[in-house]
Amino acid sequence: MKPPKAENRSGFETRAIHSGEENPYPYRAVTPPMVFSSTYRFESIGAMLETMQDSRRGIYYSRRHHPTGLDAEARLARMEGCGEAALFASGMAAITTTVLSRVQAGDHVAVFKDIYGGAVNFFANVLPRYGVDVTWVDTNDYAGLEEALRPETKAIYFESPTNPMLKIVDLERMAEIGQRHGAALIFDNTLATPYLQRPLDWGLDGVVYSATKYLCGHSDMIMGAATGGAEWMAKVHDTRYIYGGVVDPHSAWLLSRSLTTLAMRMERHCDNAEQIAAYLARHPRVERVYFPGSAARSRSELAQRDLAQRQMKRHGAMISFEVAGGGDFADRVVERLKLIALGVSLGGIESLIVEPRYATHRRMAREQREALGIGEGMLRLSVGLESADDLVADLEQALGA
Ligand SMILES: Cc1ncc(COP(=O)(O)O)c(C=O)c1O
Missing domain, CATH: 3.40.640.10 (Type I PLP-dependent aspartate aminotransferase-like (Major domain))
Known part of the structure; x- marks a missing residue:
């Protein structure tokens, strides 16, 4: 060979x-x-x-x-x-x-x-x-x-x-x-x-x-x-x-x-994720954003950010966020979204959203999930390759003012 x-x-x-x-x-x-x-x-x-x-x-x-x-x-x-x-x-x-x-x-x-x-x-x-x-x-x-x-x-x-x-x-x-x-x-x-x-x-x-x-x-x-x-x-x-x-x-x-296109896709996934994470961090109905590129609010978060910076080229394109209003409001957000699809899995060209309590962590008791930091109002977003402005607009109409 x-x-x-x-x-x-x-x-x-x-x-x-x-x-x-x-x-x-x-x-x-x-x-x-x-x-x-x-x-x-x-x-x-x-x-x-x-x-x-x-x-x-x-x-x-x-x-x-x-x-x-x-x-x-x-x-x-x-x-x-x-x-x-x-x-x-x-x-x-x-x-x-x-x-x-x-x-x-x-x-x-x-x-x-x-x-x-x-x-x-x-x-x-x-x-x-x-x-x-x-x-x-x-x-x-x-x-x-x-x-x-x-x-x-x-x-x-x-x-x-x-x-x-x-x-x-x-x-x-x-x-x-x-x-x-x-x-x-x-x-x-x-x-x-x-x-x-x-x-x-x-x-x-x-x-x-x-x-x-x-x-x-x-x-x-x-x-x-x-x-x-x-x-x-x-x-x-x-x-x-x-x-x-x-x-x-x-x-x-x-x-x-x-x-052959992984590098180009990942760059665009990351660009979109950064824009969306920044938008979510400013939204009054979002209590917390989990994204390795978000601004640190404590020493331990700062250590995590530094670590991500050291061992990763960029921060990836997965964002988890906790909405105010718990599980009922999280359900409403998911069902109001028009462009971002409700679905398990991640890493594809299209954006997907899911509540971990219904998917990856559905077999766990609520207390077990909460011990891992997964609240009832948590959503996990796999940011795809659509226009970031369209994704933000979809989140905006689903989260409400
Ligand atoms: C981080 C991670 N590892 C492994 C797997 C399992 O991969 P597959 O579904 O291709 O068997 C998944 C599936 O969601 C995953 O998210």
């Missing part, structure tokens, strides 16, 4: 466009081929055995690797600035496969409490059934985390910014703690994407994505991704081959296409 075209030292946008697996593509095409074959023919037994030896790139059966998947994986790895990437049929497949590639019965993992609900379910209800002990730690309680770690702790799992509170976790500090205790750091970078944040550069071991969100970016696919160094990813690839949650060629091709 020829080396990928763009070197890591070239710019992010260049790598996104020119980092395909082959150079040139067959038929001198400028875009990658979409290869649907489930299996591949060989000239000789020797050639087949040699290909099967290559667990990282060998193309002999599409559950292991297929050309279209390898192309998208090479592109994503270059954007992340790391050795390897693996694509999955969903973000949950990426999370479960990556974690299961690291742990076995008798091991222990520590998890920060503010993580995606599906991952909560996996760590709380599935892993313990396989003899893996799980300790939940308050997000950003670094002393509590150190206390929770044991010799058999194999992994620490967390995300930043978190959903829906948009807390920022110190990646460098987490890497230092993990390295000192010999525990691998697995990190969900879905909300930031490799354009805004490169966790492996801070010393983390493995990254996972719901590629369904910004990486694919158009709310038309379910997909996951994992990235990391070559040694780390060899285990992830082997585990993916066993559990079988590989991405299909058509989706992988669509991801390659989406990745």
Whole structure:
């Protein structure tokens, strides 16, 4: 296989466009081929055995690797600035496969409490059934985390910014703690994407994505991704081959296409989010705005802002806000919106809004939600790529004067 075209030292946008697996593509095409074959023919037994030896790139059966998947994986790895990437049929497949590639019965993992609900379910209800002990730690309680770690702790799992509170976790500090205790750091970078944040550069071991969100970016696919160094990813690839949650060629091709515009989309997502967060902060019926780029009102908020500034290129495009008047008023706002759609998920071209109490956190008792800071009047907005003025006008008519 020829080396990928763009070197890591070239710019992010260049790598996104020119980092395909082959150079040139067959038929001198400028875009990658979409290869649907489930299996591949060989000239000789020797050639087949040699290909099967290559667990990282060998193309002999599409559950292991297929050309279209390898192309998208090479592109994503270059954007992340790391050795390897693996694509999955969903973000949950990426999370479960990556974690299961690291742990076995008798091991222990520590998890920060503010993580995606599906991952909560996996760590709380599935892993313990396989003899893996799980300790939940308050997000950003670094002393509590150190206390929770044991010799058999194999992994620490967390995300930043978190959903829906948009807390920022110190990646460098987490890497230092993990390295000192010999525990691998697995990190969900879905909300930031490799354009805004490169966790492996801070010393983390493995990254996972719901590629369904910004990486694919158009709310038309379910997909996951994992990235990391070559040694780390060899285990992830082997585990993916066993559990079988590989991405299909058509989706992988669509991801390659989406990745080429990730930088431009993220810039516009962030521009829009900044304008909307500033508008919401001024609105008399909005009690509080959670956005990593908002002006700090306390020392702890200032520390969070500084951290976001240090480890993220911009602040992302998720905004949570609490309206005065609680749940009834929040319901009214959502139902009055005309342009911003009521819907779960995030990271697509269109703006979406949801009340966490009806979606990600619906299985929690009100008191549990409130302990996490999620009030009844909280709304979570995924800011899309529409004209920001139109989004503000829609919020204005829904919130009322
Ligand atoms: C932060 C985060 N991680 C992981 C997932 C799971 O991804 P998927 O729905 O693609 O399986 C989601 C889904 O909403 C998410 O928001």
